[in-house]
Structure formats: structure tokens, C-alpha cells
Amino acid sequence: MSNNDSTSTHNDAEPQSPVAPIVYFGNTPEDQQVGVRKLVDLFYDEMDQNPNFERIRKLHPMHLDHSREKFYLFLSGWLGGPDLYSPQFGHPRLRMRHMPFPISSEDRDQWLLCMVNALRAMALPEKVIEGLMLSFFRTADWMRNQPDPEGSAKGLSTISIKGE
Numbered sequence: 001m002s003n004n005d006s007t008s009t010h011n012d013a014e015p016q017s018p019v020a021p022i023v024y025f026g027n028t029p030e031d032q033q034v035g036v037r038k039l040v041d042l043f044y045d046e047m048d049q050n051p052n053f054e055r056i057r058k059l060h061p062m063h064l065d066h067s068r069e070k071f072y073l074f075l076s077g078w079l080g081g082p083d084l085y086s087p088q089f090g091h092p093r094l095r096m097r098h099m100p101f102p103i104s105s106e107d108r109d110q111w112l113l114c115m116v117n118a119l120r121a122m123a124l125p126e127k128v129i130e131g132l133m134l135s136f137f138r139t140a141d142w143m144r145n146q147p148d149p150e151g152s153a154k155g156l157s158t159i160s161i162k163g164e
């Protein structure tokens with residue numbers, strides 16, 4: 001990789017997932033799973049319906065049912081709940097699984113905005129949202145696989161977690 005390739009600036013190690021924020025999603029394990037499903041639905045509804053996210057929407061299949069299910073299974077474990085993804089699909093290998101899709105800083109930022117809007121709609125405590133967004137940022141940034149235009153500062157996130 002050349003020095004101009006901004007995707008080479010991140011560490012190759014997978015970023016850590018956050019420490020058990022699932023406790024904020026409900027009072028019982030059952031409620032927590034309902035909460036995670038709700039977050040996933042809000043996230044994909046936002047991607048599907050908000051024209052600001054057209055760019056990343058186009059990377060996804062026409063029907064989002066499968067995407068919703070897989071993201072839910074993954075997030076359950078990532079948020080500190082039961083690991084529902086690996087028994088079915090093996091190690092997530094997220095960076096590798098995202099390689100078929102071109103992901104630039106702009107795509108990363110759209111994804112993060114979509115997520116912050118979904119988290120806001122869940123009315124979680126502000127500190128929890130901030131902590132989650134930091135973890136999501138690290139993971140989303142690690143997924144970038146397209147260099148940014150020469151001379152641009154796009155490798156740095158242009159979004160603030162305040163969302164829209």
C-alpha cells in the first residue's frame with residue numbers, strides 16, 4: 001500500500017467492542033433483545049427512508065430483511081449480550097466481509113450518522129450514546145477500503161455524534 005492510501009493509516013487489529021452496554025437496552029435479557037431489534041429496525045428504516053443515506057442504501061440489497069436479521073444477531077454479542085452470530089456464521093471477520101463493497105470516508109460517515117439518528121430515537125442516556133458512537137466509529141473506520149481523494153482530509157471523520 002502506498003503512503004497516499006488513507007486506508008492504510010488504521011491499525012489492522014480489529015477494534016474492541018464496547019463493554020456490555022446492552023444493560024441500557026432493557027431491564028431483562030428478553031427486553032434487551034427487543035431493544036437491540038428496535039435499534040436495528042430504526043437503523044435500517046433510517047437508511048431506507050432518509051435520502052441523505054442514499055449512497056450507503058445503494059450498497060445494500062433491495063430487500064433489507066436479511067440485513068436486519070444478520071445485524072441483529074451480530075449486535076447482540078457486540079453489545080455484550082449473547083453471541084447469536086458466530087454459532088450460525090462463524091467468526092464475523094467484518095473487514096473481510098465488507099471487502100466486496102467499496103467503503104470510503106463518506107460511506108463511513110453516512111453509516112455513522114444513520115446509527116446516531118437510530119440511537120437518538122431509542123432515547124438512551126447521552127453518555128451511553130457517546131460511548132457507543134466511539135466504538136462504532138472505530139469499527140466503521142476500520143472497514144474503510146477505498147482511498148480518499150489526494151489532498152482531502154476526508155480520512156478524518158467530518159461528522160459529530162450530535163447527528164442531525
Ligand code: HEM
Pocket residue numbers: 056059060061066067068070071074089092094097098101103107108111136139140141143144
Ligand atoms: C463503514 C460503513 C459501513 C458500510 C457502508 C456497511 C455496509 C454493509 C453492506 C453493504 C453489507 C452487506 C449487506 C448486508 O448483509 O446487509 C454489510 C453487512 C454487514 N455489516 Fe456493515 N457496513 C458498514 C459498517 C458496519 C459496522 C460499523 C458494523 C458493525 C459494528 C457492520 C456490521 C455488519 C454485519 C454484521 C454485516 C453482515 C455480515 C455477514 O455476515 O455477511 N457494518 N455492511
